[in-house]
Amino acid sequence: MKKVVVISLLALLSAHAVRVARADQTNAPAPEDRNPKLGILRTNQLTGDASTNQWEQLRDLTPEQRREKIQEFKARHAAAGTNSAAPGPTQQERIKRVKALTEELRAKKAAGTITPVQQRQLTRLETILKRLEEQNSKTLSNSSTNSP
Numbered sequence: 001m002k003k004v005v006v007i008s009l010l011a012l013l014s015a016h017a018v019r020v021a022r023a024d025q026t027n028a029p030a031p032e033d034r035n036p037k038l039g040i041l042r043t044n045q046l047t048g049d050a051s052t053n054q055w056e057q058l059r060d061l062t063p064e065q066r067r068e069k070i071q072e073f074k075a076r077h078a079a080a081g082t083n084s085a086a087p088g089p090t091q092q093e094r095i096k097r098v099k100a101l102t103e104e105l106r107a108k109k110a111a112g113t114i115t116p117v118q119q120r121q122l123t124r125l126e127t128i129l130k131r132l133e134e135q136n137s138k139t140l141s142n143s144s145t146n147s148p
Helices: 002-026 036-043 054-059 063-080 091-111 116-146
Strands: none
Touching (some): 054 063
């Protein structure tokens, strides 16, 4: 009987100790921020110069200074153009490139040094060349009929 009482008391004390330890953990201060930039991003406050926003810069200027800044901005960006990416190759350039590749592979085929991979590439390039020439002839005929 004494053993049962002692064991039950020990069980109650250990359960109480576990509850106290868990309570201490939940009342502990919040852990330090892992990412210091997170708070800046959440509040949307940049650490850089506050005048980096161009609209804010313009708002603080006089009308004459604002006009000058806008003209400088337009001049700076007009030189670059609206589309900074270089235009892709034209249809004739594509046809010329595919023709050059097919002629090279045909020469290898005639010499007998073409590999199976190159043979498949040659057949694909020939079909592509045929399609490109058809498209080119259609656009040429359409452009001649649409001209005034």
